Amino acid sequence: MTLALVETAAKIAFVFGLNIGVFAPLLGWVERKQSAVMQDRIGADRADVFGFTIIGLFHTMSDTIKLIFKEDFIPRGADRIMHTAAPALALIPALVAFTVIPFGGHYTLWGHNVNLVVADLDVGALFVFAISSLAAYGVVLAGWSSNNNWSFLGGLRAAAQMFSYEVAMGLTIIGLVMFYQSLSLVTIVEKQNEFWHWGIIWHWPAFILYFTCAIAENKRIPFDVPEAESELVAGYFTEYSGMKFIMFWMAEFVEVVTISALCVVLFFGGHHLPFVTDAELISGLGGALYPNFANLAAMGIGILTFIVKVIILIFIQMTIRWTLPRFRYDQVMALGWKLVLPASLIWIFIVGVGILSGIMPRP
Amino acid sequence: MITVNHYIALSAVLFVIGVVGVLTRRNIIIVMMSIEIMLNAANLLLVTFARQSGDMTGHVFVFMVMAVAAAEAARGACDHPRVVQEPRDGGY
Amino acid sequence: MEILMFNLLGGLSVALALGAIISKRPVNSAINLIGTMFCLAGLFAMQDAHLIAALQVLVYAGAIMALFLFVIMLLNVREKVGAESRRQPYWQLLAVVSAGALFVPLVTLGGGKILKFKEAASGFGTTAAVGRLLYTDYILPFEIASVLLLAALVGAVILTKTKIR
């Protein structure tokens, strides 16, 4: 009991620490530096501690400190409670969604079975969608409560966009669920033990559709119409400052990580190395002689593999963000309803036929 | 130890809240939300009895209730503009 | 542990439901109701109805309440109806009486037999189990529900479309 509690606490600490402590600030830095590299610039590199700038990493720190001490501004006529609650409503779902994502496999350490996921839910994939559907509330309420026409328009756009793409996003992974016969993300990862069972091999069309939907759900360029700064000033968070602004900013980055992690779990074999199954890895590390240490090493390698895959997907998202221009609002909706939704329905049909006819052997 | 009675009591309380909401509020949107509360109270009972009897038919019915509630909400949402903004005498 | 969770979620859901019907502003009502739905999802999960719990969040808290919120925001109902949101006193009287009447079975149940939960069978309430039931025994209601949703969809489009050709 105590051991299980400690284990859960450790996993929660790991996931949240990874997200808030490492990924969110690091992404701020990556976004700046990557854009700088892509745009022939140097990028932020001035903040220093005793003369050391460590390629601009201190900027994330100084930004955080600056924003914490900024005035927390609530516009006149705004709904104070909702205005304050909205950033939290945006950030919390993004963090909670990570609880069902397995960042490693099963390992036996000194007789104790460790399953590297905070909550192994039977409905893991559904849980992620359920929680991410709540993230829309934060955005909508932020737009509504700011008492600003531009924010309001941004909130409406965000609501329409997020709810539309949620539908399409749910449908894109139905084919995958049919293939792996489970909604549990842990089971899906287990079934991708062999490289040829990875989701991307058979389900690359679903990956493209899912990734599109996920970026749209996250409201990043080219789908950033709710916060299109040239049209709506800054959309739903126009009237936010200080810590509340940071929370929207972090919510966006945490969602980038969550999307990447979910993609890795669904399509890229989770923590699995390509061409090496877990059992082979453990035996290759000397599992027969030192089972505990081999398991521990495999666990480390698994987590590392997972993080590397996540980082690669984040990199792809950032590249997209710095390359493409933005859609128009009606084009976003048309893409969602007229292209992604029918395409995912057709893909479900194709997967169904493939499974029934035996062309797509289920793992 | 939580028994079925606990859930029944909770469900009843929620249902009564829903009834009171329907009967006392004039705002049609809040009336509809009160109806949702009542539906949810019923859902809770269905789930509870499904668990108690070990028969998942209750879950299926909750599923149906959700479908109906969604349809009702969709219809209600687009009907609201007419009703809310053209108030008649007494009631709505 | 279970009692603690039940008291927490149940109490919170009752409080939020009360908040939903008491609060003056529709937006606050909707937010309170979303909280209620969320608490109920927790209660469903406590009873091994994992699929229903996820659907509760996804459909009720995520979709239906979003629709309500959308309507409230778009119409800004606050100014129109907020001022005269109470009904006639006799309606309130009736409400209290009927509420009291509904409490009667509750009280009798409390005094009567105590129903205890059995140990749930493995696989109870999972997606696979509920899905199997839904697609075999209850396929007809399921299809009817889908037709109902389709009808609602078409109706909503027709009702709100600006121009009807």
Next chain:
Amino acid sequence: MSEQPKKDYDFHKEHHTELLTVNMGPSHPATHGTVKFMLALDGETIENIEVDVGYLHRGFEKECEAQTWTGVFPYTDRLDYLASVINNVGYAMTVEKLIGITTPERCQYIRVITSELARMGAHFTCLGAGALELGALTAFIYFVEAREMVWDLIESVCGARLTHNYVRIGGLTSDLPDGFAGNVKTTFKECRRLWIDFDKLLTKNRIFLDRMRDVGGISSADAKAWGFTGPCLRAAGVPYDVRRAEPYLVYDRVDFEIPVGETGDNYDRFQVRLEEIEQSMRIVEQCLVQMPEGPVNVNNPEWRQPSKDLSSGNIEYMIHHFKNVLEGIHVPKGEAYQAVEGANGELGYYIVSNGSGYPVKMRVRPPCFPITSALPMLIKGRLIADLIPTFDMLNLIGGECDR
């Protein structure tokens, strides 16, 4: 189901909806160059738009009447502040027309070179800003980089980057610096590289095409009727270019093409501007080859103030120095109109002189003003997001439009 929709079913009447009125500007990110739009929105659709210009009105025309003829130059710099040299050239040429002098050939070549460099800078900025406001920040930075390099060239010529103040009546402030041709060569190589990158990023990008195509389109007849000139008119299919229609300076001696669009929509405007950058580079390269040696100023102290050495060593020059500084040059009585091809179209100066050292009346025909006045016609009934690329591609320059 509710009652059947009636024949005269009006959504707005039935549902008691109102239009949402919002102010876009004067400090909205999209309205660079200080302008205000009053938008009446039905959802996202623009039902009505009022363009409110004049936030940058400084009384340019009146200011000029209080300056000596040479003192006007700093003010012309601030018309189209992205292409100051063209404004200077236009003003200088109008005054020269009044006086009846022609500048030396080398001066004319240098004026063409700097004008085209300024045009490139303006187009780089316009296209980059257009991309930026559609969310393509990287493309924007590429063109800003190119613009900075072009401005480096201009800086090497006249010492200023934005308000060049380079041209004088009857000449220039200075000749080109040493090694200018070589700098141009290396800069243009880089510019072409960035141009290709920009082109690759946007021109065939599906999202960009969808945003720009068929938005803000105008027929050639309408464009003429509204008084369009420059890239916006050429995008509508009218090959009118002052440089070709009424050649001034040495534009008749260089070979360049006038890119012409078909539909007059934003995408055509975009492509016309993109192509004009290339044509400007060609003009500059040809001018550098053709350019003769020689003086850059008119050798007449009455019009062009002589150098310090001459004016302190020669009594006649000295007298003119004094008189020019104190009274201004005495431009003969009369009036003149001269147009040049500005970055946004025909930039015309109409000047009246009564023979004194000050202009009596100065009137500028800004290309932006008629173009901007067509904006409500182009954008009514479209989505709010369409306003952004349309406004960008019409390219209102506040300093020029409001004067």
